[in-house]
Amino acid sequence: MPGNRAVVYQGPGVVEVRDGDYPTYEMKDGPGVNKANVGRRTPHGAILKTVATNICGSDQHMVRGRTTAPEGLVLGHEITGEVVDTGSDVEFIKVGDVCSVPFNISCGRCRNCKERRTGVCLNVNPDRPGSAYGYVDMGGWVGGQAEYVMVPYADWNLLKFPDRDQAMEKILDLAMLADIFPTGYHGCVTAGVTTGSTVYIAGAGPVGLAAATSAFLLGAAVVIVGDLNKERLEQAHSFGCETVDVSAGDPVEQVQQILGHDAPAIGQPLVDAAVDAVGFEARGHGENAQTEMPATVLNSLMDLTRAGGAIGVPGLYVTGDPGGVDEAAKQGSLSIRLGLGWAKSHSFVTGQCPVMKYNRELMMAILHDRVQIAKNVNATAIPLDEAPEGYRDFDQGAARKYVLDPHGMVGRRAA
Numbered sequence: 001m002p003g004n005r006a007v008v009y010q011g012p013g014v015v016e017v018r019d020g021d022y023p024t025y026e027m028k029d030g031p032g033v034n035k036a037n038v039g040r041r042t043p044h045g046a047i048l049k050t051v052a053t054n055i056c057g058s059d060q061h062m063v064r065g066r067t068t069a070p071e072g073l074v075l076g077h078e079i080t081g082e083v084v085d086t087g088s089d090v091e092f093i094k095v096g097d098v099c100s101v102p103f104n105i106s107c108g109r110c111r112n113c114k115e116r117r118t119g120v121c122l123n124v125n126p127d128r129p130g131s132a133y134g135y136v137d138m139g140g141w142v143g144g145q146a147e148y149v150m151v152p153y154a155d156w157n158l159l160k161f162p163d164r165d166q167a168m169e170k171i172l173d174l175a176m177l178a179d180i181f182p183t184g185y186h187g188c189v190t191a192g193v194t195t196g197s198t199v200y201i202a203g204a205g206p207v208g209l210a211a212a213t214s215a216f217l218l219g220a221a222v223v224i225v226g227d228l229n230k231e232r233l234e235q236a237h238s239f240g241c242e243t244v245d246v247s248a249g250d251p252v253e254q255v256q257q258i259l260g261h262d263a264p265a266i267g268q269p270l271v272d273a274a275v276d277a278v279g280f281e282a283r284g285h286g287e288n289a290q291t292e293m294p295a296t297v298l299n300s301l302m303d304l305t306r307a308g309g310a311i312g313v314p315g316l317y318v319t320g321d322p323g324g325v326d327e328a329a330k331q332g333s334l335s336i337r338l339g340l341g342w343a344k345s346h347s348f349v350t351g352q353c354p355v356m357k358y359n360r361e362l363m364m365a366i367l368h369d370r371v372q373i374a375k376n377v378n379a380t381a382i383p384l385d386e387a388p389e390g391y392r393d394f395d396q397g398a399a400r401k402y403v404l405d406p407h408g409m410v411g412r413r414a415a
Helices: 057-063 164-169 171-178 180-190 206-217 230-237 251-262 296-304 338-343 359-367 384-395 409-414
Strands: 004-011 014-020 046-054 078-086 098-101 148-151 198-202 222-227 242-245 271-276 305-313 347-350 379-383 401-405
Touching (some): 098 171, 180 271, 180 305, 180 359, 198 296, 222 251, 271 296, 296 338, 379 409
Parallel strands (some): 198 222, 305 347
């Protein structure tokens, strides 16, 4: 039986690639594993040889020490893999299938799963609804930034690609289906983006770029992306987005200039829909651009969005942040101008994206060349051993989506 090298969180600012145990069909005690899950058997699971596993901004929150993640936690919730073994209860998924793994772990049996709300499955995390691989307070399911990973409820969770050769030709694009493409799409759908919409997206990281890609796919007329990072703004501009450098000041006037005669007077609502792809580590605008101000994005989006519009919030917010700017922020309590949102009849949708609600349709858009998500987010494959460098570069603002390639399958195909 092979071993299993994996990316492990070793404390704030430190990740290492370490040798670990090959997956089994029983949850074992370990860092972050909920005690009620220890000994849980998963004959409904499958073991995957990891083809691609991505570094996510949500992982960075943990690595920065901004959550209660324990040292020793195996990271990684964005997984694409080849099935190498199946549990005794697996009926339809077969060895050799190449599949996308939704980052939400869901049972397919509970009320929420049956309503396609797989981000808040009731049966996979004893502490609260919802779970994910390799993430703090999510039940302790082992992460997938590794050579091998076990996926529970395999017949339900795994999205099989129809043709292996076709999938491997487009593997960098398909690797985005595990999280950021559906997440960005969900942000736009819940914000009401449709044909002819004007859209503002806060954040030009991978999720923001995925949201911008999704807005175009949904038919938006104008997609505006705001960020502090010039390299990331250039990446957004490369596929047709208008951009706003919020380090220059409040985005309202810049958005006004972009929309021109289609916009109302300065100080009035501007866009039809807005997406928060930043989350709880947001910084301010203008002279406050280097100051953490976690409510800035949500408050600015209420300013920017027309009355009756909607705001999608795929950006991560947490209930526990040891590095919060004040005692309230440490508990996830922010100074949101809810009265403004109420007065403008805004709707807000928050929480994990229910990946399975969208991933098959987005897979078809990729396979039939309707979208180039890997190009738009600048997906870049690196070996598993280079994960620490990838985390460092991403944390420093690299305009890339790093894809770990544990077995050299992505690199060989890309070459």
